Amino acid sequence: MPDxxxxxxxxxxxxxxxxxxxxxxxxxxxxxxxxxxxxxxxxGKTTILRVVGGFLEATEGHVILNGEDITRLPxxxxxxxxxxxxxxxxxxxxxxxxxxxxxxxxxxxxxxxKADVARFLSLVKIEGSEEKYPSQLSGGQQQRVAxxxxxxxxxxxxxxxxxxxxxxxxxxVQMREELKKIQQELxxxxxxxxxxxxxxxxxxxxxxxxxxxxxxxxGTPADVYDNPTTRFTAEFMGNMNFIKDTERQVxxxxxxxxxxxxxVGNGSLKGRISTIMVLGHFLEINMDTEQGQVKAFTPRExxxxxxxxxxxxxxxxxxxxxxxxx
Amino acid sequence: MKxxxxxxxxxxxxxxxxxxxxxxxxxFFGPLVNTLMIAFADKYMYAExxxxxxxxxxxxxxxxxxxxxxxxxxxxxxxxxxxxTTGASLLICLPAAYAFARYDFPGKHFFQFSFLxxxxxxxxxxxxxxxxxxxxxxxxxxxxxxxxIHLLNTLMYMTWIPAAAFRNVHIxxxxxxxxxxxxxxxxxxxxxxPLAMPGITVACIFTFLQSLEEAQGTFLIGVPNFKTIPVVMxxxxxxxxxxxxxxxxxxxxxxxxxxxxxxxRFIGADAMTSGFKMK
Numbered sequence: 001m002p003d004x005x006x007x008x009x010x011x012x013x014x015x016x017x018x019x020x021x022x023x024x025x026x027x028x029x030x031x032x033x034x035x036x037x038x039x040x041x042x043x044g045k046t047t048i049l050r051v052v053g054g055f056l057e058a059t060e061g062h063v064i065l066n067g068e069d070i071t072r073l074p075x076x077x078x079x080x081x082x083x084x085x086x087x088x089x090x091x092x093x094x095x096x097x098x099x100x101x102x103x104x105x106x107x108x109x110x111x112x113x114k115a116d117v118a119r120f121l122s123l124v125k126i127e128g129s130e131e132k133y134p135s136q137l138s139g140g141q142q143q144r145v146a147x148x149x150x151x152x153x154x155x156x157x158x159x160x161x162x163x164x165x166x167x168x169x170x171x172x173v174q175m176r177e178e179l180k181k182i183q184q185e186l187x188x189x190x191x192x193x194x195x196x197x198x199x200x201x202x203x204x205x206x207x208x209x210x211x212x213x214x215x216x217x218x219g220t221p222a223d224v225y226d227n228p229t230t231r232f233t234a235e236f237m238g239n240m241n242f243i244k245d246t247e248r249q250v251x252x253x254x255x256x257x258x259x260x261x262x263x264v265g266n267g268s269l270k271g272r273i274s275t276i277m278v279l280g281h282f283l284e285i286n287m288d289t290e291q292g293q294v295k296a297f298t299p300r301e302x303x304x305x306x307x308x309x310x311x312x313x314x315x316x317x318x319x320x321x322x323x324x325x326x
Numbered sequence: 327m328k329x330x331x332x333x334x335x336x337x338x339x340x341x342x343x344x345x346x347x348x349x350x351x352x353x354f355f356g357p358l359v360n361t362l363m364i365a366f367a368d369k370y371m372y373a374e375x376x377x378x379x380x381x382x383x384x385x386x387x388x389x390x391x392x393x394x395x396x397x398x399x400x401x402x403x404x405x406x407x408x409x410x411t412t413g414a415s416l417l418i419c420l421p422a423a424y425a426f427a428r429y430d431f432p433g434k435h436f437f438q439f440s441f442l443x444x445x446x447x448x449x450x451x452x453x454x455x456x457x458x459x460x461x462x463x464x465x466x467x468x469x470x471x472x473x474x475i476h477l478l479n480t481l482m483y484m485t486w487i488p489a490a491a492f493r494n495v496h497i498x499x500x501x502x503x504x505x506x507x508x509x510x511x512x513x514x515x516x517x518x519x520p521l522a523m524p525g526i527t528v529a530c531i532f533t534f535l536q537s538l539e540e541a542q543g544t545f546l547i548g549v550p551n552f553k554t555i556p557v558v559m560x561x562x563x564x565x566x567x568x569x570x571x572x573x574x575x576x577x578x579x580x581x582x583x584x585x586x587x588x589x590x591r592f593i594g595a596d597a598m599t600s601g602f603k604m605k
Contacts, residue, residue: 055501075504082505087496090503092520101516102506146502153506 006031006189007052007157012061014051022047022213025061029157034183034190036200039210040236045193046161047213052191053082053159066156081150085162088146089134095121095145096130102153120148123182140171147179157189164199176203197237201225209233228253231322241294243269243316244324251322258317259296261285261303267313269294276308287314358579364572387569391577397558401577404554407469408537411476415533418477419484420526424514426485427492438489441482453546460547467551475543480533487532491525492518531585538581 005028015021022044029035037045050056052063054075063071070078089098099117108116121127124144126137134142143163150158160179164172180203183190194200200207201221209216209224209232217224217233228234234253235242241259243252245268264270271287271294283303285296294314306312333341368384391397425431426438444452453475457466465471495518503513519526541556549557555578563571 053505055504074509075501076507076509080505082502084498084502087498088502090499090517090521101503101508105507105512149502149506 004031005029006066007191008062008064009048009052010062010064012048012051012063013059014047014056015059020044020213021059025215027208027215027218029189029191031189032187033205034180034192034203035206035208036192036194036204037208037210038194038197038200038236039216040195042212043210044213045195045208045210049082049159049161049191049193052157053080054078055082079156080159081153081155081157082159082161083143083146083150083163086166088149089142091134094131094133095126095137098134098145099149099152102149106153116152120152121145123151123185124148125178138171139167140175143167143175147182151182151186151188155188157191160190160192162194163192165194165196172199173202179203201237209236211236228320234320234322239295239297242322243294244291245321248321249324251324252316252319253322254316254319256284256295256297258319259294259298260315260317261296261298261306262313262315264311264313267315269314269316271312271314273306273308273310273312276303276306287312289314361572361575361579364569365576367569367572387573391570391573396553397562397574400553400555400558403552404538404556405581407472407476407552407554408534410473411480411537412530412533414473415477415480415484416526416530419481419529420488423485423488424492424518426489428497438485441485444478445482449542450546453543456543457546466547467549469552472544472548472552475547476537476540479540479543480536483532483536484529487529488522488526491522494525495521527588531588535582535585538578 007029009025009027012025012027013021013023015023020042025048037048039045047056051058052065054070054073054077058071061071062069065079070080075082090101093101096117099120100113103113103116117130118127121129124147126141126144126148129137129141129145134145137145146163164175167175176199179190182188183203192200192203201224204221206218207221207224208218211232216230216236217228219227224233225237228237231251231253234240239256241254241256243254244250245252260267269289269291271289273285274288274293275284275286277284278300279297282297282299283306285298285303285306287294287296296314336344365387366383366385368386426434456475456478460466460471460474465474499517499521500513503517504510508516538554539556540554541559544552544554545557545560548554555574559571559574559578562574
């Protein structure tokens with residue numbers, strides 16, 4: 001991946017009338033990188049995306065895209081393309097017209113438009129649907145058209161605002177795989193916004209974990225998952241058990257896959273199994289302890305004999321240490 | 327008994343529906359059919375004549391009405407006025423409707439509600455006080471004066487219905503257009519306006535029909551220079567036999583029927599609603 005930064009946010013601040021918003025954001029995205037802004041709703045991730053797209057104006061600071069300061073440009077003057085969560089397409093235009101609209105405004109010759117539309121429809125795997133109207137397409141197909149319409153203008157950066165959140169779970173997984181493929185094929189830079197940590201881990205080169213208008217952590221998916229630097233990130237990314245270590249006055253953060261079950265007396269904690277769920281090739285076992293509930297993921301062959309109500313010893317494996325909650 | 331057999335063939339519920347529908351048809355179309363019949367009657371003496379049906383059919387009253395210069399000119403004036411009213415109303419109200427739909431500004435609700443005021447007072451009282459102002463402004467008996475009265479009555483339709491239509495265009499659809507390079511005006515022209523068109527068309531039809539049948543205000547402000555069909559109707563009813571009035575009524579009904587035909591296409595057809603709404 002080339003390291004040339006294509007998007008730079010410099011001390012970017014966007015505040016709403018009620019004082020919410022994001023402050024002093026300094027951030028860079030390299031060419032060909034897929035970066036995800038991840039966080040719960042209201043954390044400011046969409047705000048940043050919309051400032052880059054030009055739908056919100058930065059209160060202070062700069063947005064630099066491909067060396068050009070675009071902070072004060074309206075959306076139509078920016079070489080960005082946006083895919084929204086829903087209501088992307090214009091229902092009175094068919095698929096061809098939806099894709100051709102931007103090209104027609106740029107006075108691209110008709111023959112070129114035709115060829116481009118066909119090429120980008122096949123890129124998103126809905127070739128031949130030029131004549132269809134949005135209402136005749138499924139939700140997933142509509143999002144494919146929206147992606148094709150964004151890509152056909154060859155933007156410097158593709159902005160995606162929870163594009164798959166309104167889709168069924170199965171289609172959502174399928175769409176994220178294809179997005180990843182298309183992103184690699186075209187080498188396009190993508191800024192992706194989601195609240196779904198699994199989706200973020202699956203597609204991103206880098207993840208920015210956000211909370212309350214601030215960056216909590218920036219890193220690769222493995223980084224953010226294995227070495228969360230803040231308690232928020234540790235809790236937000238995947239499942240995490242927090243176990244108090246009373247001797248050292250600290251909190252141990254343990255992933256459920258790093259918890260193992262033993263006979264009572266072994267391990268650092270005693271628990272009683274409250275539920276056992278089969279999740280495909282592994283089991284999710286929840287245990288009640290004097291510190292609240294502890295969750296463990298264990299391969300099925302190791303714990304096939306476990307029963308609800310059984311007393312077990314809990315062994316803490318790989319873990320992180322956080323200061324005890326104050 | 328034929329009726330009894332009919333009742334049992336249909337079942338109680340369907341039979342009740344049938345009766346209800348028949349009453350409905352008679353109630354709504356009875357007067358219309360009667361007017362049509364009288365309009366094409368030779369002579370119709372409802373008082374002296376013992377028969378319900380006219381003695382002979384003829385086009386005599388049509389010839390008479392259409393040969394009266396002032397009657398024909400009133401028809402032309404009515405349609406001209408309704409067209410100008412619709413056009414002017416569009417120009418004034420569409421920007422307002424868009425503002426109500428998209429922007430928040432101080433006093434928004436008050437302004438939106440204020441369109442009801444014209445309908446909250448007794449019309450004649452309102453017109454008399456307007457007439458006093460119009461005298462001072464030299465608008466009495468002028469086309470502009472009459473136009474103002476007609477606009478007053480249509481502002482509400484032309485603002486509220488398109489505002490709702492604009493509100494139904496999702497903001498993302500406008501933003502997506504800006505995103506691919508359309509200016510604010512191009513976005514309105516190519517995206518917002520076509521998507522709101524069904525609502526705007528309905529508002530135009532309401533406005534046109536309202537203007538076509540406005541009588542009180544036109545009478546007060548426009549007479550003697552501007553006599554529209556409904557104004558002339560008053561004198562026709564006094565001065566001519568019922569048959570001439572019926573001819574007039576039919577002429578007034580025709581555009582209404584035509585416009586309602588278009589109206590139905592926009593309101594009723596499933597294709598339109600599903601074509602303009604997305605999940």
